[in-house]
Amino acid sequence: xxxxxxxxxxxxxxxxxxxxxxxxxxxxxxxxxxxxxxxxxxxxxxxxxxxxxxxxxxxxxxxxxxxxxxxxxxxxxxxxxxxxxxxxxxxxxxxxxxxxxxxxxxxxxxxxxxxxxxxxxxxxxxxxxxxxxxxxxxxxxx
Numbered sequence: 001x002x003x004x005x006x007x008x009x010x011x012x013x014x015x016x017x018x019x020x021x022x023x024x025x026x027x028x029x030x031x032x033x034x035x036x037x038x039x040x041x042x043x044x045x046x047x048x049x050x051x052x053x054x055x056x057x058x059x060x061x062x063x064x065x066x067x068x069x070x071x072x073x074x075x076x077x078x079x080x081x082x083x084x085x086x087x088x089x090x091x092x093x094x095x096x097x098x099x100x101x102x103x104x105x106x107x108x109x110x111x112x113x114x115x116x117x118x119x120x121x122x123x124x125x126x127x128x129x130x131x132x133x134x135x136x137x138x139x140x141x142x
Contacts, residue, residue, distance in 0.1 A: 003055050007048055008037055018052065019117060021124045022082060026113070031057050034124070046097065046107075049115065059115075061094040067109055071095075073129055075116065082125055083118040092117040 001013050019034045033052040038044035045066045051057035064071035071093060075085070085091060094115040097107045117124040 001052065003050070003052060005037060005048065005050050005055060005058065007058060008039065008050075011037060011050075013052065016122075019049075019122050019124050021126075023125065025059075025115075025126045026128065028054075028057055030054070036061075047094075049094070049096075059096045060098065061115060062097050062107075062109070064093060064095055064109075064114075067095065067097075067107070069095075069109075069111075071111070071114070073114070073127065075127065079116070079125060079127065083116060083123050084121045085118050086120070090118050090120045092119050 001015075001018075002010060003013060004010050013035045017035050019036070021032050021034060023029060024031050028051070031051040031053045034049050035052060037048040037050050038046070046060050046062045049059040049061045075083070075091075083091070094117065095109040095111065096113065096115065097109045099105050099107050112129050113126055114129070115124060115126050
């Protein structure tokens with residue numbers, strides 16, 4: 001399938017790169033199909049979680065380790081079932097990141113709403129966390 005990403009232009013998305021979010025993302029419930037994209041070049045640290053249902057919808061995401069985070073949380077039985085998650089090793093956690101218009105400003109990550117993907121079934125959801133506990137640790141990067 002070909003899409004036109006506002007950030008990356010025309011992209012061909014093969015069926016095995018489509019991520020299914022059965023309930024969408026909070027505020028974007030009508031967007032249930034996404035893919036992960038990145039600009040060509042060196043090993044990417046930030047990806048684009050691009051909606052295939054509305055190409056105007058896209059989120060910059062990265063893994064917690066890129067930000068120097070040891071980030072752990074618990075999924076409910078319903079969330080595990082929705083992801084069809086058989087093993088914790090199949091889970092991938094992404095954080096939505098943003099930056100002010102000033103491109104020299106640091107990235108800001110949403111720790112309270114991580115995206116969880118099952119890398120085997122390609123199903124995803126956004127976990128809304130009520131509070132962050134002591135399982136989140138920060139370390140200096142650099």
